[in-house]
Amino acid sequence: MGSVTEDHVVLLATGGTIASRADSVTGSTLAADSGASVLAAAGSSAVGIEVVDLMQKGSYLLTFEDMLGIREAIQKALAARGTRGVVITHGTDTMEETAYLADLLHDDPRPVVFTGAQRAADHADPDGPRNLRDAIDVAMAPEARHRGALIVFDGEILSVPGTRKSETSKAKAFSNPDLGRVGSVAEDGSIHFGPARRREAPLNSTGTGMSAHGPVRVDIIAIYPGADATLFRAALAAGARGIVLEATGLGNANAALSEAVRTAIEDGVVVVTSTRVHAGPVRGIYGAGGGRTLEDAGAVPSGLLRPSQARILLQTLLTCGTSPQGVAHQFLQRGQPPSA
Ligand SMILES: NC(=O)C[C@H](N)C(=O)O
Numbered sequence: 001m002g003s004v005t006e007d008h009v010v011l012l013a014t015g016g017t018i019a020s021r022a023d024s025v026t027g028s029t030l031a032a033d034s035g036a037s038v039l040a041a042a043g044s045s046a047v048g049i050e051v052v053d054l055m056q057k058g059s060y061l062l063t064f065e066d067m068l069g070i071r072e073a074i075q076k077a078l079a080a081r082g083t084r085g086v087v088i089t090h091g092t093d094t095m096e097e098t099a100y101l102a103d104l105l106h107d108d109p110r111p112v113v114f115t116g117a118q119r120a121a122d123h124a125d126p127d128g129p130r131n132l133r134d135a136i137d138v139a140m141a142p143e144a145r146h147r148g149a150l151i152v153f154d155g156e157i158l159s160v161p162g163t164r165k166s167e168t169s170k171a172k173a174f175s176n177p178d179l180g181r182v183g184s185v186a187e188d189g190s191i192h193f194g195p196a197r198r199r200e201a202p203l204n205s206t207g208t209g210m211s212a213h214g215p216v217r218v219d220i221i222a223i224y225p226g227a228d229a230t231l232f233r234a235a236l237a238a239g240a241r242g243i244v245l246e247a248t249g250l251g252n253a254n255a256a257l258s259e260a261v262r263t264a265i266e267d268g269v270v271v272v273t274s275t276r277v278h279a280g281p282v283r284g285i286y287g288a289g290g291g292r293t294l295e296d297a298g299a300v301p302s303g304l305l306r307p308s309q310a311r312i313l314l315q316t317l318l319t320c321g322t323s324p325q326g327v328a329h330q331f332l333q334r335g336q337p338p339s340a
Pocket residue numbers: 015016017018057058059060090091092093094116117118119
């Protein structure tokens with residue numbers, strides 16, 4: 001790995017706004033462009049690029065199985081001769097989930113770079129072409145090695161844990177409120193990386209092993225003033241083996257929900273407490289149904305992980321057969337800010 005024979009990038013195209021245009025019949029925006037046309041819009045590249053069309057979907061339509069499929073395609077691309085790095089074009093809505101799954105399982109020094117667009121391919125001024133050029137350059141960059149999966153978007157390079165879509169329509173779609181960016185790509189294409197952060201060891205599993213058993217159901221339940229346990233119980237009735245709470249503040253619920261959480265945990269369900277707040281850690285401080293009560297009932301705090309990525313971690317761990325203690329350990333490790 002890293003020899004002079006690694007000379008090209010594999011581009012995995014999945015759809016998203018970077019590949020979307022207005023449908024002539026309905027007028028709605030739909031993923032329609034192949035990977036080759038997405039690449040052609042970015043202009044010629046100095047490096048060889050092999051394009052693989054995986055799917056043409058808005059990322060709001062993806063399932064966990066789709067995400068496992070993308071992760072398997074990444075593995076296949078890395079196993080092929082001459083691959084220096086992998087770029088995935090993806091919708092922005094759920095990029096933080098697929099990229100997090102890829103990052104969790106990425107056991108290779110080579111870069112895996114996600115990008116997309118906020119303005120569609122038929123927009124007068126699409127942002128996809130520059131984002132893709134930047135992503136390809138980052139995938140080729142020696143400094144991008146050993147950093148896991150990355151999101152390259154609007155001139156910023158972000159490590160994946162803690163990164164989320166924070167703007168619905170502005171070009172700077174992503175941010176990492178707690179950790180900031182890890183690097184940048186200037187308009188002239190020059191790449192700058194800050195100091196490398198320590199990565200958690202990849203999860204020890206294979207995509208195929210997980211998908212063979214089928215993913216375990218994991219739901220997200222929102223907490224809000226006056227919320228009762230109806231939706232939480234409905235998730236259990238639907239077969240959820242894990243539930244992520246999108247709790248308030250530091251990770252608080254209320255007495256009715258904490259009681260339902262206690263019973264569910266006694267029945268073997270794993271409950272993780274995350275928060276609806278933009279930044280900062282989850283902490284079990286408050287009683288009477290707050291975060292301390294949830295922790296006492298056995299709920300696992302998500303640390304800095306927000307519900308979207310906490311759900312991917314929980315679903316991956318449960319699908320791999322991880323015990324509740326193992327889940328708690330993983331959230332403790334992966335929810336903390338990484339040291340430099
Ligand atoms: N900007 C985008 O890519 C949003 C789009 N709805 C998607 O996630 O596929």
